[in-house]
Amino acid sequence: MxxxxxxxxxxxxxxxxxxxxxxxxxxxxxxxxxxxxxxxxxxxxxxxxxxxxxxxxxxxxxxxxxxxxxxxxxxxxxxxxxxxxxxxxxxxxxxxxxxxxxxxxxxxxxxxxxxxxxxxxxxxxxxxxxxxxxxxxxxxxxxxxxxxxxxxxxxxxWRTRSGCYFCFYQRKAEWVGLAERHPELFERAVAIEQKVLTDAGENGDASYESRAMRGRHYTWSGGETLPDLIARREEILTRHASSMERARRTRRNLPLVEVLADALDDDDDSQACVVCAL
CATH class of the missing domain: 3.40.50.620 (HUPs)
Structure with missing residues (x-):
């Protein structure tokens, strides 16, 4: 055994x-x-x-x-x-x-x-x-x-979960964190995403904008490409800071890791991979 x-x-x-x-x-x-x-x-x-x-x-x-x-x-x-x-x-x-x-x-x-x-x-x-x-x-x-x-x-x-650097369960602010802390890994994720969008376009599958808006069949983060996401960096970080503050007020004296876990932004997922995140 x-x-x-x-x-x-x-x-x-x-x-x-x-x-x-x-x-x-x-x-x-x-x-x-x-x-x-x-x-x-x-x-x-x-x-x-x-x-x-x-x-x-x-x-x-x-x-x-x-x-x-x-x-x-x-x-x-x-x-x-x-x-x-x-x-x-x-x-x-x-x-x-x-x-x-x-x-x-x-x-x-x-x-x-x-x-x-x-x-x-x-x-x-x-x-x-x-x-x-x-x-x-x-x-x-x-x-x-x-x-x-x-x-x-x-x-x-800066991140609430373990897992691959391109994990699709990442929150918007975590993608920003990846771009800031590991820009070479962020660029690799962008390259994979761009290949998907390009291949779909070559197969006649609607416009670039339409493909990106369909969600995660074509993009890592639902509803937008990574370049579009990073262009909203300030907006994302502002919203995330507000979520962090709400989490701190709700449960005081929490360590940072728990504040991050509680700070769920409106356009993010809360679930995690069944294997990667324990």
Missing amino acids: RHVCGISGGKDSSALAVYLRDRVPDLEYFFCDTGAELPETYEYLNRLEVVLGKPIVRINSERGFDHWFEVFRGTLPSPQMRWCTRQMKIKPLEEWLGSDEAVSYVAIRADEQNRKGYVSTKPNIRAVFPFIEDGIDHDGVMRILDDAGVGLPDYYE
Whole structure:
């Protein structure tokens, strides 16, 4: 029987990894690496390995984003078609485990029991939820990380979730943050988006403006292209600052990461990827 704990690079799964360190013998830690993660994520995994005292296995898809992008005929991944999650995280994980009997530890907290994380449908993989079973909530997660001395990933200064740099679940202000902190990654995301729009135009699929306004079949952020989004930088940041202030007034004395999580702008999504964001 194998015991495995997936780490996304987010606070909850990282806290679970630390929590289980001395509780589950021969525990295997893994990280499904798409090759498109934020630099802060890779740096945090290195810090976490020191605390855990063992390596975190990097599981890579045999084929990267560009391959699957072509397989899905140039369609961007979206909330309606999360082929990135399936092909670059879930499938490689299930191949890594093969037919081995395994217990998979999932980092859903006691205060979010209605949240859905990845649970394999393969009969040889059984999911367990230690934080729910032991009553560990958000404050408990933060204590685990603080006591271990690992803290939070640096991307929490401007982003609410782990995941690929081009994740379509990013909020508008987070796209602005990516452009400011990692301009080369933002430009890569722009290039992918422009290829989709260009290919659609060559196939006679309506005008550029019409394609962009249809939403995430053609653009990363619903209803507008990334160049259009960044042209609204000041407007987006002003609205985000207002949302942050509302969040602070509603729940005082919150750490920045929780203020960010609560500061949902009107044109943003609140849900997250079922695998990437724990």
